[in-house]
Amino acid sequence: MTLPFRELVDSAPDGLIVCDQTGTILLVNAEALRMFGYARDELVGSSIDVLVPAGIRPRHHQHVASFVRSSRLRPMGSGLDLHGCRKDGTEFPVEISLSPIESATGMMVTAGIRDITERRALERETRRANAYLTSAVDAVQEAFALFDEQDRVVMVNSAGRQLLGSRLGGSIIGQTFATVLDGALTAGAFDFSDESREALLRRWLAYHAAPSGTLDVRTGTGRYLRVTERKTAEQGTVAMIADVTEDIQHAAELSAARVAAEAASAAKSEFLSSMSHELRTPLNSILGFAQLLERDRKNPLDPRQIERLQYVLRGGEHLLKLIDDVLDLAKIEAGGVTISIEPVGLSEVLGEVVHTLEPLAARAQIRIATQQPTAPPQITADRTRLAQILMNFGSNAIKYGRPGGALVFRVEPKPRTVRVTVIDDGIGIPEHKRDKIFEPFQRAGQEAGPIEGTGIGLTISKRLAEMMEGTVGFKSSEGVGSEFWIEIPVHRDETSEPSATVVTDRGPSLLTTGAAHHLVIYVEDNPSNIAFMRDLMEELPSVELMTAPNAELGLELIRAHLPKLVIMDINLPGMSGFEAVERLRTWPETRAIPVIGLSAAALPKDSLRAKEAGFERYLTKPVKVAELTRALEELLETPPQA
Numbered sequence: 001m002t003l004p005f006r007e008l009v010d011s012a013p014d015g016l017i018v019c020d021q022t023g024t025i026l027l028v029n030a031e032a033l034r035m036f037g038y039a040r041d042e043l044v045g046s047s048i049d050v051l052v053p054a055g056i057r058p059r060h061h062q063h064v065a066s067f068v069r070s071s072r073l074r075p076m077g078s079g080l081d082l083h084g085c086r087k088d089g090t091e092f093p094v095e096i097s098l099s100p101i102e103s104a105t106g107m108m109v110t111a112g113i114r115d116i117t118e119r120r121a122l123e124r125e126t127r128r129a130n131a132y133l134t135s136a137v138d139a140v141q142e143a144f145a146l147f148d149e150q151d152r153v154v155m156v157n158s159a160g161r162q163l164l165g166s167r168l169g170g171s172i173i174g175q176t177f178a179t180v181l182d183g184a185l186t187a188g189a190f191d192f193s194d195e196s197r198e199a200l201l202r203r204w205l206a207y208h209a210a211p212s213g214t215l216d217v218r219t220g221t222g223r224y225l226r227v228t229e230r231k232t233a234e235q236g237t238v239a240m241i242a243d244v245t246e247d248i249q250h251a252a253e254l255s256a257a258r259v260a261a262e263a264a265s266a267a268k269s270e271f272l273s274s275m276s277h278e279l280r281t282p283l284n285s286i287l288g289f290a291q292l293l294e295r296d297r298k299n300p301l302d303p304r305q306i307e308r309l310q311y312v313l314r315g316g317e318h319l320l321k322l323i324d325d326v327l328d329l330a331k332i333e334a335g336g337v338t339i340s341i342e343p344v345g346l347s348e349v350l351g352e353v354v355h356t357l358e359p360l361a362a363r364a365q366i367r368i369a370t371q372q373p374t375a376p377p378q379i380t381a382d383r384t385r386l387a388q389i390l391m392n393f394g395s396n397a398i399k400y401g402r403p404g405g406a407l408v409f410r411v412e413p414k415p416r417t418v419r420v421t422v423i424d425d426g427i428g429i430p431e432h433k434r435d436k437i438f439e440p441f442q443r444a445g446q447e448a449g450p451i452e453g454t455g456i457g458l459t460i461s462k463r464l465a466e467m468m469e470g471t472v473g474f475k476s477s478e479g480v481g482s483e484f485w486i487e488i489p490v491h492r493d494e495t496s497e498p499s500a501t502v503v504t505d506r507g508p509s510l511l512t513t514g515a516a517h518h519l520v521i522y523v524e525d526n527p528s529n530i531a532f533m534r535d536l537m538e539e540l541p542s543v544e545l546m547t548a549p550n551a552e553l554g555l556e557l558i559r560a561h562l563p564k565l566v567i568m569d570i571n572l573p574g575m576s577g578f579e580a581v582e583r584l585r586t587w588p589e590t591r592a593i594p595v596i597g598l599s600a601a602a603l604p605k606d607s608l609r610a611k612e613a614g615f616e617r618y619l620t621k622p623v624k625v626a627e628l629t630r631a632l633e634e635l636l637e638t639p640p641q642a
C-alpha cells in the first residue's frame with residue numbers, strides 16, 4: 001500500500017517544513033505555504049533562512065547546525081518570542097517544534113510551525129483587561145481583597161495592603177485570611193477598648209465564615225470601618241472595608257440636631273401652654289368682673305359707665321382672640337393640631353354659627369340669611385373646626401360689612417363636595433391686596449384702619465380646611481362686597497345618622513327662681529377668681545357656694561358635704577385638678593357628683609385629658625358667664641346618674 005503521503009502532510013493543521021542539515025528546504029506542506037505566502041517551487045530547494053526575519057538570519061544558520069549536532073526533539077528557541085517572515089517581508093509570531101529525522105542521505109530536520117498571531121493578540125487583550133481591573137481596584141478608596149476557595153489572598157488593592165498587610169513579613173498574596181487578620185490585629189490596626197482582641201477576632205471570623213450584612217470595627221486611630229464580605233461563585237470571598245467615620249459622625253450630628261429640635265419644639269409647646277395660662281388668668285379677672293358689672297341688677301351702671309365698660313370688654317375680647325389665634329396658628333404650624341373627621345350635618349353647624357354671630361350682626365345692623373337646599377348632604381369634617389372657619393368668614397363679613405347690609409350663607413352641593421359661600425356687600429378688598437390675605441398677619445390694608453383684627457383668621461381657616469381635605473377661596477370687588485367659600489368632601493355613607501344634637505329652648509331656669517337649694521363647692525386658689533364666682537352665684541339664689549383653696553381641702557369638703565356639683569380649677573397648688581377628679585371617681589359616695597373643670601389652658605389636648613379624667617364639663621378661662629350658667633343649669637337641674 002502506498003501511503004497518500006502528500007495529502008496527509010498537506011492536510012495537517014500546522015505548517016510542516018523538512019530541510020536537510022545545511023538548511024535547504026526539501027519539503028513544505030500547504031499550511032506552511034499559506035502561512036509564509038510562497039508557492040511550493042519557490043521554497044523547495046531554497047534555504048530555510050528566507051523564512052526567518054532578516055535581523056536574525058546570520059545567527060539562525062548556527063542554530064540549525066547546533067540542532068543537527070544535538071539532534072533531539074525540542075521546541076525551538078524556548079523562552080524567546082519567535083517570528084516568521086512572509087514573502088512580502090511582514091513578520092508574524094510563531095511557535096515552532098523541531099524534530100530530527102535520520103535518513104539514508106543523512107540527518108534531516110522537521111519543523112512544525114504554528115502561526116500564533118491570534119493567540120498573542122488574545123494574550124495582550126487579557127493582559128490589558130487585567131491591568132485595567134487591577135488599577136480600578138487600586139483606585140477604589142476602600143480596602144479591597146479577594147480570597148480564593150482555600151481562603152488565600154489572590155488580589156488586594158493598596159488600601160487593603162496598607163490596612164491588613166502592613167506588618168506581614170513578605171507578600172500578602174497567598175496568605176490565608178486567618179493569618180492576615182491575626183497579623184493586622186497584632187499590628188494594632190484595630191481598637192480593643194470596647195471589645196477584647198479575642199472577641200473581635202471571633203466576631204470577624206464568624207462573619208467571614210458566613211458573611212451577611214456588614215461588620216463594624218474601629219481602628220486604633222479612632223476611625224470607624226464597615227466591612228462587607230460576600231462569597232463569590234467560585235467559593236472564594238471578596239471583602240470591602242470602607243471608612244465610614246464621616247457618615248457615622250454625620251448621623252450622630254443629625255441625631256443630636258433632631259434631639260435638640262425636639263427639645264426646642266417641646267420647649268415651644270411648653271412656652272405656648274404657659275403663655276396661654278399666664279395671659280388668660282389676668283384676662284379672666286378683667287372679663288369676668290366686667291361682665292358682672294354689666295349685668296349687676298342691684299347697682300346698675302349708668303349708660304356712660306356701661307359704654308366705657310363695653311370698651312373694656314371689647315378690648316379684653318380682642319386680646320383673648322389674639323391669644324387664641326396666635327396659639328392656634330402656632331399649634332397648627334408645629335403640626336400639633338389633630339382634627340377628628342366625622343360625618344357632620346351642615347345645617348346644624350350653620351345654625352349654631354348663625355346663632356353665635358347674630359348679636360354681632362345686630363350690633364353692626366347687618367341681616368343674616370341662609371340659602372340652603374331642603375336636605376343638604378352630610379359632609380365629613382371636624383365639626384368644631386368647620387364651625388371655626390365659618391365663624392371666621394362670617395365675622396369678617398360683618399366686620400368688613402356695611403351697616404344696613406346683608407350677610408348670606410349659601411350652601412351648594414356639588415358632585416363630591418359641598419360649597420358654603422359667605423357673601424357680604426361690604427367694603428371688598430382692593431385688587432392689589434388680594435394675593436396675600438391667606439398669609440399670616442396680612443391685613444390687606446386694614447392694619448391702619450379702625451377695624452380690629454389680627455390678620456391670622458384666614459390663615460388658620462385655610463390650614464384647617466386643608467387638614468379636612470377641603471379648599472377655600474374667595475372673590476371680591478372693592479366697594480361692592482366679598483364672597484369667601486369653603487368646599488368640604490361629601491360624606492359617602494348615606495345610612496348614618498346626623499351626629500348633632502338639636503338645641504331646644506328652655507323655660508325659665510329653676511336656678512334663678514330660688515325654688516330649690518343646691519350646694520356647689522368651688523376649688524380654686526386665686527382670690528380674684530373666688531370673688532368673681534361669689535359675685536356670679538349671688539345671681540343664682542338657689543345656689544349655695546363653698547370654696548376650698550386647694551385640692552386636698554376640696555376633697556375633704558366634698559366628702560363631708562356631698563355637694564350637688566363641684567367646680568374645679570385645674571392648676572392648683574399641690575394636687576392638680578385632674579388628680580382630684582380621678583380620686584373623686586374612686587369613692588362610691590362622690591363618684592356621681594358632676595365636676596366642671598375650669599382651666600386657663602386652652603390647648604385641645606387638655607380638654608381631651610379632662611374628658612378622660614372624668615370631668616363632666618371642661619370650660620376654659622376667661623369664663624364666659626353665659627356658658628358657665630348654662631352648664632350650671634344643665635347639671636343642677638338633672639338628677640345625678642348613678
Ligand code: ADP
Binds near residue numbers: 452
Ligand atoms: P383680620 O383679623 O384682619 O380680619 P383675617 O385673616 O380674617 O384677619 O383677614 C385678612 C384680611 O382680609 C383682613 O384684614 C381684611 O383686609 C381682608 N378680609 C377678610 N375678609 C373680608 C371681607 N369679608 N371683606 C373685606 N375684606 C376682608
